[in-house]
Amino acid sequence: MKISEMLRVYFIMGSNNCTGDPLEVLESALKGGITLFQLREKGANAKTGKKKKELALKMKELCHRYEVPFVVNDDVSLALEIEADGIHVGQDDEPVSEIKEKCPERMIIGVSATNGQEAVEAVKDGADYIGVGPIFSTDTKVDAKKPIGLEGVSRIRKLVGDIPMVAIGGIKAVHASDIIDAGADGVSVITAISAAASPEAAAREIKEKIGE
Numbered sequence: 001m002k003i004s005e006m007l008r009v010y011f012i013m014g015s016n017n018c019t020g021d022p023l024e025v026l027e028s029a030l031k032g033g034i035t036l037f038q039l040r041e042k043g044a045n046a047k048t049g050k051k052k053k054e055l056a057l058k059m060k061e062l063c064h065r066y067e068v069p070f071v072v073n074d075d076v077s078l079a080l081e082i083e084a085d086g087i088h089v090g091q092d093d094e095p096v097s098e099i100k101e102k103c104p105e106r107m108i109i110g111v112s113a114t115n116g117q118e119a120v121e122a123v124k125d126g127a128d129y130i131g132v133g134p135i136f137s138t139d140t141k142v143d144a145k146k147p148i149g150l151e152g153v154s155r156i157r158k159l160v161g162d163i164p165m166v167a168i169g170g171i172k173a174v175h176a177s178d179i180i181d182a183g184a185d186g187v188s189v190i191t192a193i194s195a196a197a198s199p200e201a202a203a204r205e206i207k208e209k210i211g212e
């Protein structure tokens with residue numbers, strides 16, 4: 001599958017983003033048709049490497065059962081240790097050049113960009129895809145920058161050519177088709193799926209709105 005296709009319904013979650021069992025939430029989202037998953041563990045588990053690794057391994061297995069690639073946020077060592085399918089890093093994380101030296105070619109490298117300059121740099125550095133945002137305001141990321149809106153998505157798309165690009169930040173199902181029309185290949189969400197009464201139905205709704 002092409003990376004641009006993997007990005008269509010990109011679900012991100014850590015154990016702090018759901019009240020129930022994160023594995024149950026993930027399986028429900030997988031049943032609803034998510035196309036990529038990222039473990040972004042910022043909760044209590046983030047502090048104890050053993051628990052985080054256990055959760056990551058279980059999530060990877062679960063994703064693979066549904067033939068969905070598994071990405072680790074921030075933690076390059078963990079991604080290598082558990083042979084994840086990808087790693088996602090932001091502007092304050094490990095630089096792409098260093099990641100490329102350590103990681104096998106098959107590993108997908110995603111980089112966050114909050115403006116055009118960062119996006120262009122990420123492409124030059126060799127990112128496989130970029131995550132642009134926040135599109136709308138969000139309470140999920142405490143250090144999120146000012147929202148760039150749909151206009152920001154269109155502007156960045158014009159600057160970066162055809163690199164796979166996903167939009168993130170405050171996105172709900174109702175925004176999905178506008179975000180694709182603005183030039184993103186897909187939408188990336190935390191709350192819209194992790195906090196839904198039915199993550200399966202929430203993922204399915206986003207997928208339908210994207211037209212997949």
Ligand SMILES: Cc1ncc(COP(=O)(O)OP(=O)(O)O)c(N)n1
Pocket residue numbers: 010012038040073074088089090091092093110111112113130131132141166168188
């Ligand atoms: C797909 C995607 N896009 C952006 C981010 C944000 O990454 P980062 O800026 O490193 O912030 P944290 O997620 O580490 O708080 C992402 N994780 N995924």
Ligand SMILES: Cc1nc(C(=O)O)sc1CCOP(=O)(O)O
Pocket residue numbers: 012112113131132133134135137138139140141144145168169170171188189190191192
């Ligand atoms: C993890 C993350 N990164 C962002 C960025 O702008 O780079 S916004 C964000 C939070 C996304 O969560 P929700 O879908 O609940 O708004």
Ligand SMILES: [Mg+2]
Pocket residue numbers: 073074088089090093
């Ligand atoms: Mg990060």
